[in-house]
Amino acid sequence: MGCCGCCSDKEEMKRYGLHADRSCTDILFLLLFLLFWAGMVWIAAVSWSKSDVRLLWSGMDYRGNVCGASNAPNPPTAAELAQTGDSSPWSSRTLVWYPLAPSLVNNLTDPRALATAALKLGICVSSCPTLRAVNGSALINYVTTYGPQFIKYPVLYNSDTILNRCVPKTDAATIFSDVTGLTSSLIDVSDISHWLQRTAAEVVASLKVFGICMAFVFVLSFFVLFLMQWLVGVLVWSVLILLLAIFVVGGGLLWMYSSTIADKLNHPDQSYVNFFKAIAIVVWVIAALYLLLVIFLLRRIRIAIAILKLAARVMARARSLVLVPPGFMIFAAVVVCWCIFVWACLQTAGNISTQDMTVTAINAFPNSTVSSFNEFANLVAGHTSNATVTSSFLKQDRAINDWLGLYILFGFFWSLALVRAMDFMVTAFVGVFYYFSAPWPGDNKHVPLCSVPRALWLTIRYHLGTLAAGSLLVAIIQLIRYIVAKFTWAAKKSCCLWFAACCLDCCLACCERIIKYINKNAYIICCITSYGFCRASFKAVELILSNLAEVGTVSFVGEWIFLFCVLCITAINVFAGYLLLVYTELGNEVTLLVIPLIFIGFTTFVVAWIYMNIYSAIVDTMLMCYCYDRDANDGSPTRPYYFPEDLANVLQKFNQAQAGNQVAPEGGPSPK
Numbered sequence: 001m002g003c004c005g006c007c008s009d010k011e012e013m014k015r016y017g018l019h020a021d022r023s024c025t026d027i028l029f030l031l032l033f034l035l036f037w038a039g040m041v042w043i044a045a046v047s048w049s050k051s052d053v054r055l056l057w058s059g060m061d062y063r064g065n066v067c068g069a070s071n072a073p074n075p076p077t078a079a080e081l082a083q084t085g086d087s088s089p090w091s092s093r094t095l096v097w098y099p100l101a102p103s104l105v106n107n108l109t110d111p112r113a114l115a116t117a118a119l120k121l122g123i124c125v126s127s128c129p130t131l132r133a134v135n136g137s138a139l140i141n142y143v144t145t146y147g148p149q150f151i152k153y154p155v156l157y158n159s160d161t162i163l164n165r166c167v168p169k170t171d172a173a174t175i176f177s178d179v180t181g182l183t184s185s186l187i188d189v190s191d192i193s194h195w196l197q198r199t200a201a202e203v204v205a206s207l208k209v210f211g212i213c214m215a216f217v218f219v220l221s222f223f224v225l226f227l228m229q230w231l232v233g234v235l236v237w238s239v240l241i242l243l244l245a246i247f248v249v250g251g252g253l254l255w256m257y258s259s260t261i262a263d264k265l266n267h268p269d270q271s272y273v274n275f276f277k278a279i280a281i282v283v284w285v286i287a288a289l290y291l292l293l294v295i296f297l298l299r300r301i302r303i304a305i306a307i308l309k310l311a312a313r314v315m316a317r318a319r320s321l322v323l324v325p326p327g328f329m330i331f332a333a334v335v336v337c338w339c340i341f342v343w344a345c346l347q348t349a350g351n352i353s354t355q356d357m358t359v360t361a362i363n364a365f366p367n368s369t370v371s372s373f374n375e376f377a378n379l380v381a382g383h384t385s386n387a388t389v390t391s392s393f394l395k396q397d398r399a400i401n402d403w404l405g406l407y408i409l410f411g412f413f414w415s416l417a418l419v420r421a422m423d424f425m426v427t428a429f430v431g432v433f434y435y436f437s438a439p440w441p442g443d444n445k446h447v448p449l450c451s452v453p454r455a456l457w458l459t460i461r462y463h464l465g466t467l468a469a470g471s472l473l474v475a476i477i478q479l480i481r482y483i484v485a486k487f488t489w490a491a492k493k494s495c496c497l498w499f500a501a502c503c504l505d506c507c508l509a510c511c512e513r514i515i516k517y518i519n520k521n522a523y524i525i526c527c528i529t530s531y532g533f534c535r536a537s538f539k540a541v542e543l544i545l546s547n548l549a550e551v552g553t554v555s556f557v558g559e560w561i562f563l564f565c566v567l568c569i570t571a572i573n574v575f576a577g578y579l580l581l582v583y584t585e586l587g588n589e590v591t592l593l594v595i596p597l598i599f600i601g602f603t604t605f606v607v608a609w610i611y612m613n614i615y616s617a618i619v620d621t622m623l624m625c626y627c628y629d630r631d632a633n634d635g636s637p638t639r640p641y642y643f644p645e646d647l648a649n650v651l652q653k654f655n656q657a658q659a660g661n662q663v664a665p666e667g668g669p670s671p672k
Contacts, residue, residue: 021530025532033468054348067093083150120355120357125166129141131158151387205590214604222611225312236561248284258276307647311618315614318434321427324426324452356391360387426455426456430451430455432527434446477508481508543631547630574604577600
């Protein structure tokens with residue numbers, strides 16, 4: 001086997017636990033995935049030909065022009081712009097403002113429908129118009145259309161700029177109270193914008209400290225993973241003792257609290273005191289049961305420690321594993337960007353249609369201040385006339401777009417699940433290389449040179465179909481959960497329907513977790529045996545059920561160790577960031593320490609979690625290899641155990657032959 005080449009050498013494959021007769025698995029699912037992506041490409045091509053993605057970040061005016069665009073189909077002339085009273089050229093009119101026409105405001109029966117109508121009357125402006133406040137009232141401004149009819153619309157609200165759109169503020173100080181029905185559904189981002197600006201300023205001021213902390217978290221995470229091969233035993237027993245201490249001390253504090261209540265109150269409610277005493281007793285009973293469970297599972301805990309140590313050795317020897325998550329994160333980012341691009345094309349695809357809308361044109365604007373729209377309407381009474389505006393807008397077939405949107409969403413779920421599955425299988429292959437590299441006795445296990453590229457080659461060459469099959473199940477569940485979530489949101493007014501939808505989503509979430517758990521163990525079996533997805537899944541479930549105590553113990557202990565390590569790494573890095581911000585010149589420009597510390601803590605937690613997930617994947621691989629080894633081998637010279645020495649000592653299972661005379665099974669570990 002070359003460094004990064006094809007696995008043609010059977011002897012080399014056998015050395016690292018790989019079956020020499022490995023073949024492509026679940027090809028039909030891979031073809032189905034490729035066919036599905038061909039459909040996504042077709043949707044993107046058709047949508048692109050009928051779309052204008054600029055509409056995602058720019059608005060369209062009532063004449064069908066993208067505001068400020070040089071290639072607009074029907075831009076106003078300089079003479080038309082001059083008649084509006086605003087001398088700004090067309091190129092600077094990049095914002096769109098939506099007028100609340102008087103005829104719309106006077107009929108506030110369906111705010112959603114009226115807001116939809118207002119969106120068809122957009123006018124391109126260079127800056128969002130505002131109300132002129134005067135002593136608690138307002139002097140009405142107006143905006144004039146740029147032909148063919150020059151209609152003046154009153155400015156009835158102040159606004160914020162979001163994606164080149166003037167979005168109304170809905171607070172009482174910036175809008176008339178009797179027109180809030182038309183704008184209350186729009187997002188008020190004034191306070192959010194303030195905090196975002198403050199947060200961004202503090203983050204920018206602490207960028208040097210953030211960069212140092214990010215470099216430190218990578219070093220710290222690798223250092224912790226390297227030390228795990230020696231410290232994992234201490235950590236496991238420390239965590240188990242800590243949990244017992246929490247139960248015991250918690251029960252004692254509850255009992256002391258009940259006694260304190262009895263001492264401080266002259267006539268305490270005895271049932272209240274007894275309640276806390278009962279809880280304390282329950283907590284102590286749980287502590288006793290927990291202690292008995294630890295004693296009963298003592299041998300399994302020793303097995304779990306041996307497996308965790310074995311996984312740590314893999315991490316120490318295959319250091320290139322730390323490059324796997326960033327590589328697949330880039331791959332996932334490409335998938336996300338592609339799906340967003342297809343969705344954007346779909347959302348902006350359509351035909352420009354026209355609609356005649358009747359609005360009330362105001363011929364004379366009052367110079368006096370008003371405090372409500374009704375007061376303004378009374379002042380302009382007798383100075384209005386009806387006008388017909390031909391509005392151009394993007395017309396879409398919402399039903400077709402919704403179905404195509406679900407298609408794109410399902411493709412996103414499936415593709416992202418496949419990328420994650422590839423990430424896991426590459427990591428699992430490296431673990432399989434190590435575990436089956438040499439039978440016991442002796443600690444001469446190793447991983448091959450360029451283990452990660454080899455694992456990636458084997459995954460792509462033989463098992464993409466298996467990954468596509470497992471990812472398909474995950475994507476189906478996620479799509480169903482999305483549909484249920486939409487139904488839950490729609491049914492929030494009905495308590496019964498909302499509760500039923502929440503229960504259904506909870507059940508689906510449990511199904512998704514079970515499927516993901518079976519999938520990852522099936523991928524490991526596929527790495528070992530080259531089975532297809534269904535056969536590997538059945539084998540994985542069989543091994544899990546036959547080694548349920550060991551699997552449960554390793555999972556329980558492993559989860560607590562992972563969480564403990566992540567929290568420790570996060571705490572150490574945040575403390576380091578605090579020292580840099582407070583005691584060095586790097587933090588001189590920071591005025592609010594909590595913002596950069598929260599930012600450092602969050603990013604540290606994410607990075608540490610990603611790298612501990614590599615260790616978690618290796619632990620899962622070592623656990624399944626251990627279960628498979630016990631099931632497939634018997635310690636004979638032709639079927640030797642591959643346990644490491646410390647695990648063999650715990651199990652009291654040894655090979656019959658001496659290390660020098662052992663013969664590995666032809667073609668890798670024997671399937672059973």
